[in-house]
Amino acid sequence: MRVLAILPAFNEARSLPGVLAALRLAAPEVDPCVVDDGSTDGTAAVAAGLGATVLRIPVNLGIGGAVQAGYLHAREHGYEVAVQIDADGQHDPASLPGLLAPLRDGGADLVVGSRFLLDGGFRSTPLRRAGIRYLALCLRLRCGARVTDPTSGLRAAGRAAIQLFARRYPSDYPEPEAIALARRAGLRVVEVPVRMAERAHGRSSITWARSLYYLIKVSLALLLLPARERPVRPTR
Amino acid sequence: MSHPAVLPPELQVPSLVVLALFLAWVVRLIRSHRLSVRDSLLWLLTTALALVGTAFPSLLVGAAELVGVQVPANAVFGVGLLYLALNVLSVTLLASQSADRVRRLAQECALLRAELDAVRARLPPTPGPTPPPAPPRGP
Numbered sequence: 001m002r003v004l005a006i007l008p009a010f011n012e013a014r015s016l017p018g019v020l021a022a023l024r025l026a027a028p029e030v031d032p033c034v035v036d037d038g039s040t041d042g043t044a045a046v047a048a049g050l051g052a053t054v055l056r057i058p059v060n061l062g063i064g065g066a067v068q069a070g071y072l073h074a075r076e077h078g079y080e081v082a083v084q085i086d087a088d089g090q091h092d093p094a095s096l097p098g099l100l101a102p103l104r105d106g107g108a109d110l111v112v113g114s115r116f117l118l119d120g121g122f123r124s125t126p127l128r129r130a131g132i133r134y135l136a137l138c139l140r141l142r143c144g145a146r147v148t149d150p151t152s153g154l155r156a157a158g159r160a161a162i163q164l165f166a167r168r169y170p171s172d173y174p175e176p177e178a179i180a181l182a183r184r185a186g187l188r189v190v191e192v193p194v195r196m197a198e199r200a201h202g203r204s205s206i207t208w209a210r211s212l213y214y215l216i217k218v219s220l221a222l223l224l225l226p227a228r229e230r231p232v233r234p235t236r
Numbered sequence: 237m238s239h240p241a242v243l244p245p246e247l248q249v250p251s252l253v254v255l256a257l258f259l260a261w262v263v264r265l266i267r268s269h270r271l272s273v274r275d276s277l278l279w280l281l282t283t284a285l286a287l288v289g290t291a292f293p294s295l296l297v298g299a300a301e302l303v304g305v306q307v308p309a310n311a312v313f314g315v316g317l318l319y320l321a322l323n324v325l326s327v328t329l330l331a332s333q334s335a336d337r338v339r340r341l342a343q344e345c346a347l348l349r350a351e352l353d354a355v356r357a358r359l360p361p362t363p364g365p366t367p368p369p370a371p372p373r374g375p
Contacts, residue, residue: 035346036346053350053353053354054350054353055343055346055347055349055350056346056349056350057342057343057345057346058342058345058346059338059342061339061342061343065339065342065343068339068343069342069343069346069347072343072347073347073350076347171335171339
C-alpha cells in the first residue's frame, strides 16, 4: 500500500525535524510530503534537507489550500492512501498504524483520529471542547456522521477520498466540512483513537475571537451544504 | 401634467451630468483595457438605466404607480439601493471566483516545482547552483 503523508506547514522549520524523524521511525514506508504554505522561515529548505517531497506554495493559501495541494499530489502520483499530519508536533506519528488499519482492510474511506476516544493526552480547554461537541452534533444531524473529534487534523484518506478532496476541499477551517463532504459523497467515515500533544513551538492559529468565527462559518457551511455531492469512486 | 415635477431641473441637470461623466469614465476604463467588458456590463447597464430614469422622471413616476409606491422618491431610493446591491454582489462573485483560481494556480505551481525538483535530482550533479545550457559550438 503506497502511503503519502501530507504535512501542511506554515513557518514550522523548528518543529519539522522532530516530526519527520518520528514519522520515519513510526512508519518508514510512508512518503513524507511537506506542503510549505508560503513560509518565511526556511520551512521548505529544512524539509527538503530532510529528504521530504516539498510542495512550495508561492503564496499563503491557508490550511485548506495547502492540504488540497497534498491531495492533488497524491492523486497525480497514484497514492492509495494520503495521511494528513500537522507539522507542529501535535500529532504523534506513532498513531499512524492505527489510522491506516481501517483503510487496509477496506472498512473505511476516511479515517479520523479522535483524541476523545482515549483517556489522557492533550484535550484542549473546556470551552473548546464544548465547541467541538457542538460541531459533532451538527455533523450528526446534518449528514449522519458519527464523529467525536470533527476538528481533528489527523486523518487518513483512501483512494475515493483522495479523488474527492483533490477535486473539492473547503478553504478555511476545513476539517468538519471535509467530513461532511465525504459523507455526502457516500464515503465511509470512521474514527480511531489517537493521542495528541500540546504544540511544541509557537501558538495555535486559532485565537478566542477566531473561534467564534470558526463556529459560525462551519455551522453556516454545514447548513448550506449542497444537497448531494457527486459521488466519486476510485478509478483503477 | 397632473404631477408636480419629481425632479426640478436644477437637480436633474447636475444628476444627468454626473451620471454621464460616470458612464464616460467606465467607457474610458474599458477602452484603456483596465476594465474588461464582461466585468463592466452590469455597471454599464445599470448606469444607462439610471440615466434614462433621470432624463425622463415621468417614467419613474409611472413605474412607482404601477407597483403601488406612494412617494416616487421612495421608488428612486429602492431602485438605487438595488442598483448598488447588484453591482456589489457581482464584484463579490468575481472576487470569489478569482480566489478559487488563484488557489488552483498556486497549487499547480507547487506541484510543478516539486516535479522539477524530482527531475533535477535524477540528473547528474553539475557544478554551480544553476548550470547554464551548453552554448552550441561551431565546427
